[in-house]
Amino acid sequence: MDRSRRNFCLGAGAAGIGAATLATMPAEAAQARQGGDAARRWAMVVDVRKCVGCQACTVACIMENDVPENSFRTIVSTYEVTEQGKTGTYMLPRLCNHCEDAPCIPVCPTGATHQRQDGIVVVDNTVCVGCAYCVQACPYDARFINHDTQTADKCTFCVHRIDAGLLPACVETCVGGARVFGDLNDPNSAVSKLNRETDPKVLKPEQGTQPRVFYIGLDPKFQGKVDGTPTLWRPAREKEHV
Amino acid sequence: MENQIVEVINVTREVAWLPWAVQYFFLIGLSVGGVLLSLPGYAFARDEWRKLGRVALLVALTCGLAAPVALLSDLHQPGRFWHFYVVFRPTSWMWWGSIFIPFYVTGLLVYAWACFREELQEQGRVDSRLAALYRLAALGGGRNDGLIRATGLVVLAGAALVALYTGVEVAVVRARPLWHTPFLPVQFLMTALAGTTGLVLLLNRFAAGNDRTVEVQANRLLAGALGAVMVVGGVWLAAGLFGIERTHAEALDSVANSEAWRVTAIWAVAATVLPFVIAVAKPAGTGLLTGLIAVHSAWMFRWTVFIGGQTVPKTGAGFYEYALPAGPEGLLGIVGTAGLWLFLLLVITAFLPTPPQSAPRPVRAAPAADRAVAAE
Ligand code: SF4
Ligand code: SF4
Numbered sequence: 006m007d008r009s010r011r012n013f014c015l016g017a018g019a020a021g022i023g024a025a026t027l028a029t030m031p032a033e034a035a036q037a038r039q040g041g042d043a044a045r046r047w048a049m050v051v052d053v054r055k056c057v058g059c060q061a062c063t064v065a066c067i068m069e070n071d072v073p074e075n076s077f078r079t080i081v082s083t084y085e086v087t088e089q090g091k092t093g094t095y096m097l098p099r100l101c102n103h104c105e106d107a108p109c110i111p112v113c114p115t116g117a118t119h120q121r122q123d124g125i126v127v128v129d130n131t132v133c134v135g136c137a138y139c140v141q142a143c144p145y146d147a148r149f150i151n152h153d154t155q156t157a158d159k160c161t162f163c164v165h166r167i168d169a170g171l172l173p174a175c176v177e178t179c180v181g182g183a184r185v186f187g188d189l190n191d192p193n194s195a196v197s198k199l200n201r202e203t204d205p206k207v208l209k210p211e212q213g214t215q216p217r218v219f220y221i222g223l224d225p226k227f228q229g230k231v232d233g234t235p236t237l238w239r240p241a242r243e244k245e246h247v
Numbered sequence: 248m249e250n251q252i253v254e255v256i257n258v259t260r261e262v263a264w265l266p267w268a269v270q271y272f273f274l275i276g277l278s279v280g281g282v283l284l285s286l287p288g289y290a291f292a293r294d295e296w297r298k299l300g301r302v303a304l305l306v307a308l309t310c311g312l313a314a315p316v317a318l319l320s321d322l323h324q325p326g327r328f329w330h331f332y333v334v335f336r337p338t339s340w341m342w343w344g345s346i347f348i349p350f351y352v353t354g355l356l357v358y359a360w361a362c363f364r365e366e367l368q369e370q371g372r373v374d375s376r377l378a379a380l381y382r383l384a385a386l387g388g389g390r391n392d393g394l395i396r397a398t399g400l401v402v403l404a405g406a407a408l409v410a411l412y413t414g415v416e417v418a419v420v421r422a423r424p425l426w427h428t429p430f431l432p433v434q435f436l437m438t439a440l441a442g443t444t445g446l447v448l449l450l451n452r453f454a455a456g457n458d459r460t461v462e463v464q465a466n467r468l469l470a471g472a473l474g475a476v477m478v479v480g481g482v483w484l485a486a487g488l489f490g491i492e493r494t495h496a497e498a499l500d501s502v503a504n505s506e507a508w509r510v511t512a513i514w515a516v517a518a519t520v521l522p523f524v525i526a527v528a529k530p531a532g533t534g535l536l537t538g539l540i541a542v543h544s545a546w547m548f549r550w551t552v553f554i555g556g557q558t559v560p561k562t563g564a565g566f567y568e569y570a571l572p573a574g575p576e577g578l579l580g581i582v583g584t585a586g587l588w589l590f591l592l593l594v595i596t597a598f599l600p601t602p603p604q605s606a607p608r609p610v611r612a613a614p615a616a617d618r619a620v621a622a623e
Contacts, residue, residue, distance in 0.1 A: 060256075075261075082563070083256035094255075099562065108421060111338035114345060115330045134330050135323025137263035138341050144422035146260050146561040155323040208562070212421065226252065230501070233252030235565035 041121030046189040047162055048124070048217040049176070050199045051098050053224075055183035058083050058096040062175035062184065069163060069174035073153045078160040079175055084233060086226075097227050098184065100175070101126060101147040101160035102208065102216030109139040109148065118157065124189075124217055125164050130156040144212045162186070189217070254564040262557045262569055265576050267321035270584040272413060272549045273442070274314035275348075276435060279406040280443025281307025282355065284468070289362045290399025292392050299461045301601075302447045304362055305454065308595060310446075311355045313588040315348055320580060340416035347412050351405030358398040365390035366599055410436050417552070424498035425556045430483045434548070437479055441472035442545025445522075448538030454592060456601045459531060466530035469541055473523040480519070501559050505566060511551055518544035 058081050066072060066079045079100035086095050103126050110118050110126065117133035120126050128139075133156035140148040140157060151158035163173035171177070176186040187194035196219075199205060205219035209229050226232070281303045287293045288300025319325045331345035368389040371382035414432020421427045444465050451461045486492050487499030502508035522537040522544070558567045571577040 058256075077258045080258050081256065082254070082258075084564075085253040085255050087251040087253075089250075095252075099258075112341065112419075114334075114336050114339040114342035115327075116334050116336055117330075132327075132330060133324065134327045136321070136341060137323070138339070138416075140260075140263040141420050141426075141557075142422055144561055146258070146563065149260055150263050150323050230560065230562055231252060231254065231564045233254050233564035235254045235257070235563065 038120045038122045041123035041125060043122035044190060045123040046217070047103065047167065048187065048189045048196045048200075048219065049100070049162070049173075050185045050196050050203075050205055050219045050221060052183045052185070052199075052221040053095075053097060054222040055181040056081060056096040056098055057181045057183075058094060059180050061178045061180050062098060065174040065178035066160070069166075070161075071153075072158070073151055076149050076151060076158065078158070082227075082231075084227070084231065095224060095227065097220075097223075098175075099145070099147070099208075100218060101143075101162075102145060102214065102218040103162060105215035105217060106213060108142045108144065108212070108214060112138045112142045114138065121164075123167075125162050125167070126159075127161055127164060128157045128159065130154050130158070133157050144209050144214060145216075252564065257560075257563045259563075259567050260560070261567075262554060264553055264557060265321055265580060266550075266554065266571070266578075267317050267580045267584070269546070269549045269553050270317040270581060271314050271321060272435070272553070273546050274310040274317060274584070274588065275409060275413060276439030276545070276549075277443045277446055278307045278311035278314055278355070279351075279410050279436075280439045281305070281310060281447075282358075282402055282406045283440065284443060284447065285362070286399055286403060289358075290396045290403075292395070296464075298458055299447065299451075299464050301362075302450050302455045302461060302465075303443065304359055305450055305592070305595065306443055306446045307355060308359050309588055309591040311352055312591050313584060315352060316587060317580075317584045318348070320575070320584075340412050340419060344409075344412045344416060347405065347408040351402070351409045354398065354402035354405040358395070358402040360384075361391065361395045361398045363599055364388060364394075366602060369602070370599070410439075421494075422561055423556055423559070424494050424501055425559060426552065427494050428483060428486075428498065430479055430486075431552075433479050434476070434483070437472060437475045438545045438548045441469060441476055441519075441541045444469040444472055445538040445541025445543075445545065448534035449542065450592075452535055452538070454596050454601070462532075462534040463530045466526040466534060466537055469537055470523055470526040470530075473519050473526070473541070476519055477523070480515075502555075507566075508555070511547075511555065515544065515547065515551070518547065 060081050063077060063080050067077070070078060072078055079098060082097045082099055084095040084097070086093050103120075103124055105124070107120060107126050110120060113119075114136060115132050115134055117129045118126065118139050119129070130151075135150060135155045135157065137150055137157065140150065143159075148157055148159045150156070163171070163175075166173060172186055173184075176184045185195050185199060187196035189197055189200070191197060199221065200219065203221050205221045206223040206228065207216040207219055208223075209216075211229075284303035285300040285307060288296035288298070289304065319328055322328060328345075331342060334342070336342035364385050367381050367385035371378050371385055373381075411432065414435045417426045417435075418428060418431040447465045448462060448469070451458055451465065455461075483495065484499070487495040490496045518540055522540040525533050526537045554569060558569045560567055573579065575583070
């Protein structure tokens with residue numbers, strides 16, 4: 006067992022100190038947050054150099070969270086990259102970034118989408134009207150309408166597991182040890198250390214969302230909308246893109 | 248050396264604002280436009296605008312009543328619509344919309360009633376089995392310009408709020424560069440006005456006595472609206488082309504390499520320039536053609552913004568595929584809303600047939616007397 010991935014459990018108790026590089030949340034935002042442990046700030050660091058593109062996380066998430074067919078809370082975007090005559094594969098695990106300044110929250114007309122005090126952005130699907138405004142507002146295409154519940158859905162960092170002291174299913178299952186989860190408020194957590202030591206990057210920083218999913222080894226070409234050729238995903242796509 | 252990225256695995260996010268939303272934004276825009284065009288003739292009692300105003304009022308009413316149905320259907324949990332009304336969410340423009348829409352629609356109903364009261368009264372004087380019903384609907388009165396103006400100003404405020412929120416709601420979505428432009432609310436309003444005028448031309452032809460002066464008047468208005476559409480569109484394009492502002496450049500960039508988007512752009516320009524030229528060159532006798540193109544172009548604009556906009560991935564490569572589903576999530580939604588609109592039009596025009604236009608109306612004296620009373 007990779008101890009660093011378990012770190013957040015072991016580090017319980019040591020809290021309250023924010024990572025130096027991270028902006029703290031505005032007071033009014035903090036007040037609006039409900040539930041969760043205010044002493045913590047859950048985050049993930051994804052080391053893309055370690056990702057082997059096996060999609061075990063994708064499958065684990067689907068099983069854990071009963072994600073309907075054709076929908077994904079997390080997926081490993083996979084790209085074939087040709088540079089100077091050499092071809093390689095680039096993997097980028099994507100999920101909700103549990104942004105510090107999440108644009109999906111203010112647009113929600115019912116308050117169904119909200120942020121817990123531990124930073125996890127959740128949807129109360131008993132309140133959500135399925136207006137999909139949040140789906141539009143998320144700059145990462147992290148959200149979708151779940152057709153079983155007809156409400157907005159997305160990665161929750163496996164909040165039910167976190168609250169039970171477990172790791173998110175994707176982290177637990179990651180073969181390459183590419184996904185590290187933990188508490189940013191704990192300076193000794195693996196995520197805090199990686200943050201200090203490796204200067205990880207986030208997706209679309211220019212959006213000002215302050216993601217709390219960080220990437221080590223993030224190629225700038227994949228930081229925003231990828232400029233590339235899509236290939237067949239749905240059969241209907243065949244006729245497009247000559 | 249050639250660098251190349253091929254996306255091998257990624258997710259396709261489906262369109263989450265459905266064609267219902269296109270219908271909503273189209274209908275509510277036309278309704279707002281209808282209110283605006285009806286104001287000179289009714290609220291400001293300008294006789295030369297009265298006939299056109301009546302047709303515009305039909306547009307405002309039919310579209311304004313059908314629109315909320317389309318909006319409700321766009322919710323994936325329509326039965327929970329009341330959730331909007333048990334919270335205070337001022338940061339959400341959609342929440343504001345849930346306040347503005349009932350205000351606007353109620354205002355519209357009262358305003359339309361005030362405008363049509365004169366006709367209701369006249370119908371009440373006709374010897375028919377429904378006369379009593381008309382008299383009841385007229386609430387024992389006739390034309391009252393003061394009331395029309397007061398309700399007109401209220402509905403104008405509602406229309407302004409609706410125009411504001413529908414535009415800003417979409418424009419604030421920073422995640423979509425194509426939407427995130429201050430020009431969008433203006434474009435929505437201008438294309439809505441063009442669409443309204445187009446529908447006025449069509450209704451004038453088919454549901455309101457085919458009046459030549461109304462046609463010419465509406466074609467002139469249409470030319471104005473289309474001119475404005477072209478100016479705003481041109482400024483948006485310039486902001487993107489010359490990189491004056493980053494979001495606009497990004498927006499243009501995100502679609503510039505797509506054949507489908509190029510065709511759409513050419514189509515949009517043609518559907519704006521063509522009716523503009525016709526309306527300017529020959530405003531009489533062309534209403535059917537210009538009207539049809541204008542209505543279609545206002546709808547296409549919204550289709551392109553909403554459905555087209557959502558096919559641009561925020562992180563993935565290329566475009567998401569969109570095929571119009573046949574069921575309620577797609578075609579049925581479009582046809583259903585159109586059917587509802589037609590039904591409303593038939594009911595309203597059956598209940599309030601176009602007053603005979605040749606020669607002064609036989610009962611003209613009575614409302615005039617009422618007006619005198621009201622003016623006192
Ligand atoms: S990634 Fe998207 S859904 Fe997740 S918190 Fe950020 S804006 Fe919201
Ligand atoms: S879909 Fe649900 S969670 Fe998203 S904005 Fe609408 S009500 Fe809020």
